[in-house]
Amino acid sequence: MNRRTGIRFGGILLVAVIVLLGLNWTFPLPPAPQYSPMVLAADGTVLHAYLNATQKWRMKTELAEITPALQQAIIHKEDRYFRYHFGVNPVAILQAAGRNLFGRGRTTGASTITMQVARLLEPKERTVANKLKEMLRAMQLEAHYSKAEILQLYLNLVPYGGNIEGVKSAALLYFQQPPDYLSLAQTVTLAIIPNQPRLLVLGKNNALILAERNRWLRQFRQRRLFPDQDIADALAEPLDVRRHAAPALAPHLARRLVAQFPGQAIIRSTLRRGPQAQAEDLTKNYVRRLHELGISQAAVLVLNNRTRAVEAYVGSADFADATRAGQVDGVRAVRSPGSTLKPFLYALALDRGLVTPKMKLPDVPSNFSGFRPENFDKNFSGEVTVERALTYSLNIPAVRVLSEIGVVTFTDKLRDAGFQRVAHDAPRLGLSTILGGCGTTLEELTALYAALADKGRYCAVRLTAPLPSTSPPGPLSKKEGEPNDRRRQKSSGSPLFFGEGGRGVRLTAGDARLVSPAAAFLITDILAQHTRPDLPLGYQGSARLPKIAWKTGTSYGRRDAWSIGYNQDYTVGVWVGNFSGEGSPALTGTDIATPLLFDLFNALAYNSPNNWATPPASLDFRLVCAESGLVPGEHCPNQLIDYYLPGISSARRCEHQREALVSADGAISYCRACVPEAGFRRQLFLNPAPEVLAFRESQGLPATRLPAHNVVCRLVRGTDETGAALAITSPLANAEYLLNRAEKQQLLLSCAAGSEVRQVFWYVNDQFLRAASATERVFIRPPTGNVKISCADDHGRNVDIQLQVAEL
Incomplete structure (x- = not known):
């Protein structure tokens, strides 16, 4: 070929390329198919699926789900030369033209798999002109996508009768398995139906489908497509199949994620199928027993403490129960938290050195600038230790501690822990916040308790995990001009790696230290006490209960019952009540929410090793007065051991007893200025806080007061040297x-x-x-x-x- 001929040939080729590019630009590929949104479990199985925008079940089949057996069955049945042609098979076209022209053999259209994809993407009447368009579109598809991606698109679009399209939809709705879990017999069954979807209807014409399936299996045996033993096993397999409902686990989370990621065909959640199914069943059955008590709903959230991955999410007892507002998501509903914030408050007080576990706090009628809190049982104890105040969820000590810490300091910490309603309402919140006078959600509370389980470190909960990076995007989804190999190298989501269910992988992004490991341990130690007032009497499963720390709460008017517990592995949050806000006399966290919490923990960790938290090095022991919990003073004969934070916990010495100089008959007291030379003695008097003393006297309890001061003392109307309040x-x-x-x-x-x-x-x-x-x-x-x-x-x-x- 001479130089001039080469130039002409190159020019013609260039013009051809320009024309093809122009046609490609003028007639772009059709839009991507509309898939059914699917929410997957952490292991990749389908939890929940929805109809697509055209009311069809078209669940996207990933490349990894197309097994070699499925590829071989489809290709050898539909297009044996699929891997070799450029979208159109010229030999097949000539053969089909001859048969159709001379009437010899079966009339065919010689459609390749790629041409079928073109027709499925743009359905048109079957005419010669439209057939030519299919051929051109098939060549265009071959220019843009690999054979694997074209086969994937075909398997996502093939009809299976009614509103079912795609091999994954058929596999799940008929066999309740994904395509890569099907047997050879099931795979061949799905391969033969698309040619006659109206005649070969699974569940209605099973006998006809069985005969057709076996006919193709014998053909595959003649072609040596599969091992003889596999063919024999497939021929012997019965076909007893019917249509099932689409997967519908975790409906509340599925709806939430689909709304959060609109247009995304596949969303991988962190849920684990087993715990999710158990949690849904336990919740539904438990609430059914509460119906006679006027209680109709419950919500549950299970967190993996190490990764903050949500492993079970139950928004209501029954999503389908419209009469009880079952579609309301109780995990995100804003409710009064009752007493569930108290552990976090005491943890903050421990970190500020205000309290230690054995320190005593007043529990008497109190007035905090017009706010007069009461305990749940309307009783008062006089003085209680911090650990008893928390264990028995006493209100007055908690309000007193909050008044010392400050509402702003407390709400700022809750804002750091993701409490959105608290952050919004912070300027209007007061001391009642610690008794449930604020709004929060089960998701926020459960995440807060997970921070206590994880040494005081807060991380936001995780609902989604990235899709496997080895699975490239499907056909008709790449950006224009972006090569396929580049798309395969792209990250498919967050740089954080998740294992199955997010287990065993510790997150580091977005950490926030809410309380110290020492404070978290002390609160956990208190909440894990075996003798608990909120352990339901006679609860039969408690003997098998794995060791957990837990706290209950009941909102004002008995509208909300809470029970939130945790161990080293899981944090489980339970809310029980009515979405209408109606209260019930029986509704308390102790009696109503805690039994469901125990059921869930027994299901999650029945034979768990019960590993437990160990005291951090920042904690130490010291002797304290048994009467006050303070560092022993001069008159503290009874002492006990208490935890404290060196350099942080208060070192104030105990003065629960006070020595005074009194007359021999005990009628009057003397100060140093008026004590006589003789006729007096030293005596110890109890020295409680004024409000505690007043309470003891009002209750008729021993409350010996210091005798009246010497009336002739020159200081009796002067400055008091004791500084008493x-x-x-x-x-x-x-x-x-x-x-x-x-x-x-x-x-x-x-x-x-x-x-x-x-x-x-x-x-x-x-x-x-x-x-x-x-x-x-x-x-x-x-x-x-x-x-x-x-x-x-x-x-x-x-x-x-x-x-x-x-x-x-």
Whole structure:
């Protein structure tokens, strides 16, 4: 070939390429098929599937699911030269033309698999013109995609009768298995149906399908396509099949993820099929037993503590129960948390050195600037240790600790833990937050407890895992101009790696240290006590219960019952109630939510090794006074061992007893300025906080007060050297009171004074009102307008407050 001929040939080739590129640009590939959204479990099995936008079951088959047996069966049945032609088989076309022209043999269209894909993508009437278009489109597909991707697209589009399309849809709906789990007989069955989907209907014409299947199996044996023994086993396999419902586990999470990732055909979740199915069954059966108590719903969340992967997600007892709002997602519903935030509060107090487990806190009627909390049982204990206050979920000690820490500090930490409603409402929240006076979700609470299980480290929960990076995107999904090999190298999701179910892989992204490992351990140690008031009496499964730490909660009005527990492996959150917000007298975390929590843990970790947390090196032991939990003072004979955080925990010494100088008959007390040379003795007196002393006296409990001070002492009306407190507890300073004149409403005067105080003196607008005992409740009819209330004690201390009074 001379130079001129070469140039002409090159020019013609260039023009041809330009023309082809122009045609390709003018007639682009058809849009990608609309697949049925699928949510997978962590192991890749289908949890939930939806109809696509055209109301068809078209579940996307991945390349990895196309087994060699399926490839061979389809190719040898439909297009034996599929791997060799360029989309059109010229030999087959000539043979078909001859048969059709001369009427010899079966009339055929010589369609290749690629041509069938073109027709399935753009269905048209079968005419010669449309056949030519199919051929051109087939060649275009071959230019853009590999043979494997074209075969994948074919298997995603082939009809199986009714609204079922694609081999994966047929495999799941008829055999309840993905394509790569099918037997040879089942695989060949799915290979023969697409040619006659209206005649060969699984579940209706099984006998006809069986005969056709066996005919093809014998042909495959003649072609030596599969081993003889495999063919024999397939021929002997019966065909007893019917259509089943589509996979429908985890409906609430599936709907959530499909809405979160619109247009995505396959979403891989972190759920594990076994725990998810168990959790759904346990929840549904348990709520069925609560119907007579006026309780209709429950929600459950199971977290893997090491990865924060959600392994079970139950939004309601029955998604299909419209009469009880079953489609509401209880995992994300904002509810009152009751007492479930108390462990986190005490953990923060431990880290700030405010408390230790054995330290005692007042549990008496208290007024926090107008907020008067009550315990759940309406009773008071006087003083309780921190561990008992948490174990018995007492309200007043918790409010007292929150008032010391500060609401803003507490809510800021909850914001760090992902509490969205708390973050939104933070400016309006007060001390009632710790008793459930805020909004939160089961997802937020469970993640918070998982942080306690993981040494105080918070990570957001994970609902999805990346799809395997070895599986490239399907056909008709690549970006224009991006080569196939480049797409295969792309990462398919987050750089974090997840194993099956996210197990055994520790996350490092987005960590937040909420509390120290020491505080987390101490709270866990308290919540794991064997003797618990919230262990349901007679609960039969408790003997097999793996060791867990757990906390219950009940919201105001008994509208929400919570029980959240954890061990080293899992954190399980349970909410029980009614989505309508209606309460029930029986609804408590202890009696209603905890049994379901135990059921779930027994199912998850029946024979678990029960590995447990060990004290971190930052913790140590010390002796404390048994009466106060503080460092022993001069008069602390009874001592016990308590945990503490060196350098952080308070080192305040105990003064639960106070030595005083009294007369021989014990009638009067002396200070150092007035003690006589003889005729006195030393005596120890209990020295509780004023409010505790007042409570003990009101309950008739032993509460010995210091005798009245020597009346002739020159300091009796001077400065008190003890520095003991005197406080007006009612009315409230700077408050506004509206009194009903017709009902003759009065104002209560009360104070909190030290044990040495016997008498107090009340003044209104600097006018003497009356004397009263330190614990006496005085009622008055105050004047209207600005009012000054003053109280003085018999040791010369004085306190004043201002308030506003109006009348109706």
